[in-house]
Amino acid sequence: MGPVKNLWYKWRALRLPWRKSFLVGSDLSGNTFWxxxxxxxSxxxxxxxxxxxxxxxADVQVTPQxxxxxxxxxxxxxTIEEQKQDLIRQAQIKHLAQLADERWASKPSFLDKPQTNQPGPATRTTDATMNPPAQPAPDSSSPGVSNAVKSEKEAAQGDQVKEDPWAKAxxxxxxxxxxxxxWTPTATKR
Incomplete structure (x- = not known):
């Protein structure tokens, strides 16, 4: 502000009894508050x-204070000093936010593509990873029984209807x- 405008604002800030409005202060952008x-x-x-x-x-900005x-x-x-300190604080916060963003960007992300080659997902139902071949479990109760006798026992058990364990519950x-x-639609009468 120039010296003339500064003197005018000091004159308008005086709380004289015949005045209707009083200047309270101004901000760093040049806005005046009355x-x-x-x-x-009254x-x-x-x-x-x-x-x-x-x-x-649309370009007017009023500071939070x-x-x-x-x-x-x-x-x-x-005060003007308080407004200047707030601008310094905002600059410090922007600098700290920039440093935090740089630290965050330097760390590896889980969204990035992995560096090692991993097997792709199984996409076909006939794939061996989805349906592995069934291998008969060894029967430890009768070690002398041959595989042919075991398969006959399994076939006989497969013919029986298995009970539902949840039927009683x-x-x-x-x-x-x-x-x-x-649902079957019916013809509407006209």
Missing amino acids: EFKDKVN MRMRRIVKTNRKTHF WHQWLRYVREHPP RGGAPSENWQPES
């Missing part, structure tokens, strides 16, 4: 921000075996 007496409630002071006329409304003052969250307006309720009937 208080004026509310017409409805005990309360209203707070507003005035921006540069050349600045488009001034926003708190505008919303009556903080009683006293922020179900209790035979009528809803156990119920299935809905298929």
